[in-house]
Amino acid sequence: MRTVYVNGEYLPEDQGKVSIFDRGFLMADAVYEVTSVLGGKLIDFPGHCARLSRSLSELDMANPVTDDELLGIHRELVARNDIDEGLVYLQVTRGNPGDRDFAFPDPDETPSTIVLFTQDKPGLGGDTAARKGNKVISIDDIRWGRRDIKTVQLLYPSMGKMMAKKAGADDAWLVEDGFVTEGTSNNAYIVKGNKIITRALSRDILHGITRAAVLRFAREAQMDVEERSFTIDEAKQADEAFTTSASAFVMPVVEIDGVQLGDGTAGPLALRLREIYLDESRKAAV
Numbered sequence: 193m194r195t196v197y198v199n200g201e202y203l204p205e206d207q208g209k210v211s212i213f214d215r216g217f218l219m220a221d222a223v224y225e226v227t228s229v230l231g232g233k234l235i236d237f238p239g240h241c242a243r244l245s246r247s248l249s250e251l252d253m254a255n256p257v258t259d260d261e262l263l264g265i266h267r268e269l270v271a272r273n274d275i276d277e278g279l280v281y282l283q284v285t286r287g288n289p290g291d292r293d294f295a296f297p298d299p300d301e302t303p304s305t306i307v308l309f310t311q312d313k314p315g316l317g318g319d320t321a322a323r324k325g326n327k328v329i330s331i332d333d334i335r336w337g338r339r340d341i342k343t344v345q346l347l348y349p350s351m352g353k354m355m356a357k358k359a360g361a362d363d364a365w366l367v368e369d370g371f372v373t374e375g376t377s378n379n380a381y382i383v384k385g386n387k388i389i390t391r392a393l394s395r396d397i398l399h400g401i402t403r404a405a406v407l408r409f410a411r412e413a414q415m416d417v418e419e420r421s422f423t424i425d426e427a428k429q430a431d432e433a434f435t436t437s438a439s440a441f442v443m444p445v446v447e448i449d450g451v452q453l454g455d456g457t458a459g460p461l462a463l464r465l466r467e468i469y470l471d472e473s474r475k476a477a478v
């Protein structure tokens with residue numbers, strides 16, 4: 193049985209409990225992070241820590257732990273659950289005020305709730321899924337206007353994944369005002385010749401930790417990077433496409449709305465970037 197972390201305690205997973213009045217449960221008043229584990233070590237951990245602090249401060253939510261404590265909890269859970277390849281999920285909510293009320297509770301009276309658990313994913317660092325690539329469909333982006341904050345409001349992204357599944361695809365890309373914002377749970381890129389094109393950072397998309405690392409590695413490898421919006425039609429005519437996320441690293445996209453990209457196989461630039469990302473991130477893992 194898994195060991196999970198709930199408000200300062202390590203517990204068997206069936207004993208990890210949160211109140212029915214918790215604002216994470218009632219209002220999706222909560223933020224989260226997902227950090228991958230390769231070789232028993234944490235990938236891009238400082239980036240996830242920094243983004244957690246930012247999400248919390250944008251929502252005036254107290255951070256219940258220091259970065260050092262957070263690293264200790266992550267490592268303890270990885271060790272106790274014997275994770276070689278997998279994920280650590282972390283969620284912080286505005287806590288349990290003991291009743292339901294729209295107004296935020298006083299943080300001195302209602303401490304944040306913090307929960308972490310691991311997910312074992314043997315083969316995560318392999319390339320079986322990446323060599324096959326993903327098929328995506330495009331759907332309207334009807335999410336709220338602060339997608340830069342990593343909240344647990346994941347209903348529409350879940351619906352998007354279900355729409356993709358129903359259409360025989362793997363995932364969905366979200367489109368707003370004619371332009372692709374991002375994937376349901378990843379950042380979106382197209383490749384034209386030697387140029388990697390991805391939407392610039394703003395409140396419209398999550399500031400992916402993997403995105404930051406991948407763009408840095410791409411520039412270091414003398415690849416051209418253009419941070420600008422692109423339409424789904426431009427994407428369908430691209431040489432390659434891919435997504436990035438902490439849980440899938442760099443994932444080639446081989447089909448958009450039924451239109452095959454290139455010869456319909458995972459693109460060489462995406463696969464090369466995946467290799468660079470995995471090599472460099474393993475070296476820097478903590």
Ligand code: PMP
Pocket residue numbers: 226374375376377378379397398399400401402403436437438439
């Ligand atoms: N965009 C969205 C909407 C996401 O949910 C995620 C993954 N949580 C990402 C982008 C990728 O971010 P990261 O590389 O930090 O996992």
